[in-house]
Amino acid sequence: MPSGRRKRKLSAILSADVKGYSRLMGDDELATVDTLKEYRKVLATHIDQYNGRVVDSPGDNLLAQFSSVVDAVECAVAIQGDISGRNTALSVNRKMEFRIGINLGDVIEDGDRIYGDGINIAARIEGISEGGGICISGTAYDQVKNKLNLGFEFLGKQTVKNISDPVRVYRIRPESKTSGEAPGRKRKKSGLWRKAILYGVFILTITGVAWAILIFFLHSSPEDVASVEKMMFPLPDKPSIAVLPFVNMSRDQDQEYFADGVSENIITALSYIPQMFVIARNSTFTYKGKPVKVQQVSEELGVQYVLEGSVQRSGDKIRVTAQLIDATNGHHLWAERYDRELKDIFALQDEITLKILTALQVKLTEGEQARLWGTTDNLEAWGNVIKGTALFEQFTKQGNSRAQQFFERAAALDPNWDIAWTMLAWTHWAEAGIGWGESPAESIRQAIEFAEKAAAINNTLPEVNSLWSNIYLAQGEYDKAISEGEKAIALGPNNALCHILLAYTMTAAGRFDEAIELAEKAMRLSPYSPAWYLMMIDDAYRMAGRYEEALAIGNQHLDRCLQGECEPFTAHMGLAATYIGLGRIKEARSHVSELLKIMPDLSLDKARNMFSFKDPAHVERCLDALRRAGLPE
Template sequence: MNTQEFKRRLTAILSADVEGYSRLMRDDEAATVRIITSHRTAMTHLIEQYRGRVVDSPGDNVLAEFTSVVDAVNCGVEIQRELAERNEELPENRRMRFRIGINLGDVLEEGDRIYGDGVNIAARMESLAEAGGICISGTVYNAIENKIGLEYDDLGEHEVKNIDKPIRAYKVLSYPGAAAHRVVKVKRAAGKLRRNATLAIAAILGIAVAVGVWHLYFRPPPIEPASVDKMAFPLPDKPSIAVLPFDNLSGDSEQDYIADGITENITAALSKIPELFVIARTSTFAYKGKPAKLHQIAEELGVRYVLEGSIQKSDDNIRVTAQLIDALYGHHLWSEKYDKEIKNFFQIQDEITQKISVELQVKLTHGEQARSWYGTMNFEAWGYISKGVGIFENYTKANNEKARGLFEKALKIDPDSAFAWVMLAYTHLIDVRFAFTKTPSESIKNAIQFAEKALSIDDKNADAHTSLGSIYLILRQHEKAIEEGQKAIQLDPNNALSYVLFAQTMSYEGNFNEAIVLAKQSIRLAPNPPAWYLIPLGRAYMLSGHYQEALEVFEKLLERAQKGEYQLWHPHMYLAITYSMMGQIEKARIHLAEAQKDNPKFSPELVHKTNFFKDPNHLENILNALRKAGLK
């Protein structure tokens, strides 16, 4: 294989196949085809729901990839849960059990296909998995060990064909919320018993009881999806959510204040996140104690997502549960429980609120990077930074100054927050990037100082390395910028910001095809990316001659800018350049006029100051396109 024809990248690979597929086909070919078609459809839906894609599905195999290894494992768990339910409705001899293997590694990409050691290791993990089980590689285990509430069994090292070193494998033992989680515990307990008839029967009965109890009490009831057509209000353009009053399960109405306090705290915290549309508590509390269905609530409030939960207090301990539901599809997206000892109620309330809010940011806005941004931060500091990030990403001079003030407030509260120092560095960097400052050398000096401060707190902070890469880019030290960008992605392969800024670096380096791959990856990693994430993608399309694709991206950017998410002159400028390069000068002139109307200071000098190409010919091509459109 000539690897020069392929693109190499890091991805999470899920490989699955059916145990005993040949026997099933031999016994009843038609029934087997019907069942595998149904199972594969369910798997495909779940893979897409967890932001993955099916690469191939020959015979009884399914190969999928994910940009997030957490999504890959969560998807694998949900697939086994879903297929276990479907199998229970089938006769024992027709049940189809998949084995799943998951690996995080390098692959070679050719069109829509992927190859290489990363895929081979995933297939090896699959072969080690039990029917209905999941086996993960050591790279996956290292990435998710503290991020997902699962239990694992170390299976030791195993040889993989054409791989020099043995690969460590882990068996996933528990699936939260699934029958398998309870059954596996019964099996493990039963394995310790002697093999006499009485105890064997007891173990079998125990497993049967566990499954029965789960069906009666733990299996979540189906959720009727909400209808967009029945929404009382149009769905907003950004993720919309209603936080329903948490239930008090303590059996003591005197504890209602705890449930109400946590509900209000979460609502107030989420309201500080500009990327979310949050229904006010006065509207959601109207449903307290009423038997309304979730789809009805979503339709009446005009939201896609609903957060519900409960509290249970016993003596000096409290348990808080929460679950996020996509009302349009009737799916549970996330759930968690928190057990705490009540010493300082308000401190516990803030801690739980922050954890839930961060998880919602992961699921609905910024993706996995939100966990590393906010995970260990003081609650009040988190509030300032969450608000600051949303304001900062509009990239206006006024908003940049407001965001800087919020980051500085956060650092007064939590001076050891590496992410707050990174964001403070970015505000000074943006002053230079968009020519907001009259003293660019001073701004660069501050940006370097604050990025290095973040690294002194955490030298493995991917965001700090990403910020340094952007600083080196502005200084036109392209090799150092590339080095920092690569380091950031190695440290955190699920950080969307690292990918989009590295895409920007590679675009200015002149490697437009690589920039397109990186920019697409960033958008896949962030469920609801900021508008500016579209710029590196569109610019790379434009400068590589993919004009139609560039127009589509810049039209989307214009649409979002018209809603106040970005400066209007930017999409108009890029549309003017693209149309001019296509020879459609009249359209180019219209967009140039709009750019100058929105930004009277728009000039060739501004274009020169705010672009950092290694090859000056690329900048000259942009300026020539603008001159043809009438820029003087």
């Protein structure tokens, strides 16, 4: 093997996570953690028995590697059978179901860690699986279809983020061997999974049954899956959604305005989120009162996701039901029911809107950290923070200034909202750390003041610890910065933001391998992460001498900057240094040329103040790269 060549291996990758983990944690954190610990041991035992190994297990996720895809599939079936049996001892609302995805693909081995598209595909397929279910890729299916006594249901070709070609996906049906059988065909054997489903249907309330029947007739047929090829508009490169008018199921037609109000609130608020593509009200409301199918909506409007719901009033109580559907595969990603007393109608609309918005952000964009944004009951304050965050993440002086105004409004509208004060503090930190303020000392003072306000409201908010970490970093107190960053992750183990910010701190402290691990986990926790996440992992790769990986990430970062997500200055600077590391002087100089177009008076002397490394040698290394790329003294 040539020196320095990375070890590659064809492996079967099993990815698993808990369905409805956030709901379980919200209902009873201690009980959920205890069950998760027990079930993790179950998974680990089966994985070991089937000659696999656990690679990683962050939060409710688990990643395992097998040398045989037959072993991986048999292990998954054994796991689901064991977990299903154990769930019978739990109450319905405490049952913990795992979704499992399996892929056979090429991976890069680096010690005990593995990387590559093979893992990404397994994780995406896992997201397609149902609770208690197993989905496998076409490459896995090709190897096991004639070796195992299992049934397989073809779910079509699925588009996987960052993978150019669609991936064939199959759902495993353990109860009979019906390889490639069409969905919906009857089978003679019922199986443990089928019994569990029937039991779940039996215990539904009358209203729940009515809703389930309605959804069944509208969406359960495989022919209802939307075709990407038939869409009138191409799918955007970010989560796209249409919010249908909520159905008024009350006899009282006067409640129509409430149902419309909930739908309109959601559409308006979703439009504030830059990571999402939201169809306007005037388009979705053309379906009002019509027996429309999700497939039709998806194809006519060119969206992947459809949110639909209903409103039902009985006396002084009201029930709102909502569900999110991936129209491209027909899967129901999320559903919830809200029962409330009908008092202040507008406050109730705002409350339900915020809960649905938070759930959508968790599922489609921000991951678990989005739950923090829902800790206000003031929809206007929420909107100001969402707008301000989009501007803040552009990392420009003008964007930071405008973001500051939005956060100030949010804090004024809800003075007890810790996130509003935290984000306001971040803008002052940026003024000091990036040099946008007139007085760095005054900016840091204000950052500290607002951080203390946030902590006084909620001292368990992980973002506050991340903020303190960066304040200490700006003051050159690296050990304190790392300590606060680690506290943030302890409080928010599934919080992508806390992971990426600690990665930044670790890079500054010279602990590059740890920075890479943290940044990669952040990207896993937030697949639709902001562009600046790429800047953080790019810096870590480059400083660790992993220039090829830095180049790939740096180009992604620049592409997204040029699309308007953020200022391209840092992307050009990173690429200039990366190309120097690769010995490609011409390309490095072209990026310095772009830097000077953005900032004509940029020099090595000014660039020196842009680095926050603990070790002066690391600063000099960066400056030397820029010098060789043509940046003047």
